[in-house]
Amino acid sequence: METVNWNPGELLKLSGSYWSTCALHAGVKLDLFTPLATGSLTAAELAAKLAVPVRGLAMLLDALAALDLLSKKADRYDATPFAGQFLSRSAPGYLGHIILHHHHLMESWSRLDEAVREDAPVRSRVSHEPSAEERESFLMGMFNLAMLNAPKVAAQVDLSGRRRLLDLGGGPGTYAIHFCQQNPQLQGVIFDLPTTRPFAEATLQRFDMAGRISFAAGDFLAGPIPGGFDVAWLSHVLHGEGPEGCAQLLANAVSALEPGGLLLVQEFILDADRAAPLFPALFSLNMLLGTPKGKAYSEPELKELLQQAGLVEVQRLAADLPNGAGIMTGRKI
Numbered sequence: 001m002e003t004v005n006w007n008p009g010e011l012l013k014l015s016g017s018y019w020s021t022c023a024l025h026a027g028v029k030l031d032l033f034t035p036l037a038t039g040s041l042t043a044a045e046l047a048a049k050l051a052v053p054v055r056g057l058a059m060l061l062d063a064l065a066a067l068d069l070l071s072k073k074a075d076r077y078d079a080t081p082f083a084g085q086f087l088s089r090s091a092p093g094y095l096g097h098i099i100l101h102h103h104h105l106m107e108s109w110s111r112l113d114e115a116v117r118e119d120a121p122v123r124s125r126v127s128h129e130p131s132a133e134e135r136e137s138f139l140m141g142m143f144n145l146a147m148l149n150a151p152k153v154a155a156q157v158d159l160s161g162r163r164r165l166l167d168l169g170g171g172p173g174t175y176a177i178h179f180c181q182q183n184p185q186l187q188g189v190i191f192d193l194p195t196t197r198p199f200a201e202a203t204l205q206r207f208d209m210a211g212r213i214s215f216a217a218g219d220f221l222a223g224p225i226p227g228g229f230d231v232a233w234l235s236h237v238l239h240g241e242g243p244e245g246c247a248q249l250l251a252n253a254v255s256a257l258e259p260g261g262l263l264l265v266q267e268f269i270l271d272a273d274r275a276a277p278l279f280p281a282l283f284s285l286n287m288l289l290g291t292p293k294g295k296a297y298s299e300p301e302l303k304e305l306l307q308q309a310g311l312v313e314v315q316r317l318a319a320d321l322p323n324g325a326g327i328m329t330g331r332k333i
């Protein structure tokens with residue numbers, strides 16, 4: 001494990017790093033990278049396009065240039081090639097949805113001490129009670145993240161011989177799409193809340209997968225969940241629930257599997273002592289802020305949950321994934 005060599009300078013850099021974060025968020029909210037990816041503009045020309053006053057915009061453009069997300073020559077600004085690829089709404093790699101989702105979480109993070117004091121969430125659940133804008137940035141933010149990861153995951157998880165995949169809490173269906181692309185014999189069902197349907201169906205259309213993957217609406221805790229699957233994929237859903245909710249969710253997932261079916265869980269996984277890696281430890285706080293009982297789980301905790309659900313051959317796959325993510329598997333007898 002990497003240790004941090006703290007000094008006062010590094011400490012204050014960490015404490016104030018949200019200034020850079022907010023400059024990025026403002027750039028994405030104002031959608032200024034999209035016009036600057038098509039050609040250079042002065043601050044005044046961009047201000048006219050965005051219908052905002054020029055004084056603050058010029059300051060923001062200079063800060064984004066100092067962050068190397070814009071380039072400035074004389075008085076003209078351009079998106080860097082990197083910003084053009086990931087911050088322009090017109091680019092296929094646009095990451096603005098997850099950046100806006102992070103922005104929507106900021107107010108709750110500024111009240112973390114309150115959540116600790118009260119042992120209760122300080123925001124409403126992003127998956128259950130969002131505004132239309134928050135729902136889009138949450139679900140398409142999940143798409144942004146999964147697009148960076150799913151090709152790697154689909155290449156590392158062996159689904160040869162499997163025919164029917166259940167993507168439980170699958171959101172826009174990014175993983176189901178990549179598993180089906182990787183395994184030509186596979187068909188899939190995305191099961192998620194009814195409000196997710198338009199996002200999943202638009203994503204299936206975009207990847208020309210509507211013939212092989214369908215969407216089923218429901219509540220994965222209450223059920224019923226359709227059955228007859230030989231593989232169930234639960235990606236980043238357990239952390240939204242406490243141990244009792246996880247047990248219920250896993251029981252529902254297991255009953256949707258045929259005997260011999262494979263269950264796969266992807267989570268940000270903590271070490272046994274829960275004090276590392278950093279990202280899952282921080283992610284656990286994100287669940288404290290936004291859910292009544294959710295948290296990040298450690299590898300032994302996940303192992304126990306899968307075994308208690310009646311699965312055998314429970315193990316962690318040797319997958320190389322970012323941010324402390326890992327995949328646990330088990331088989332239904």
Ligand SMILES: C[S@@+](CC[C@H](N)C(=O)[O-])C[C@H]1O[C@@H](n2cnc3c(N)ncnc32)[C@H](O)[C@@H]1O
Pocket residue numbers: 127142143146168169170171172174191192193196218219220221234235236237240
């Ligand atoms: C963090 S997202 C993960 C999405 C996707 N599995 C992925 O890894 O990209 C959690 C998903 O679970 C869904 N979800 C949350 N509670 C649910 C419930 N009670 N029933 C069905 N789906 C639920 C949300 O709508 C969301 O799509």
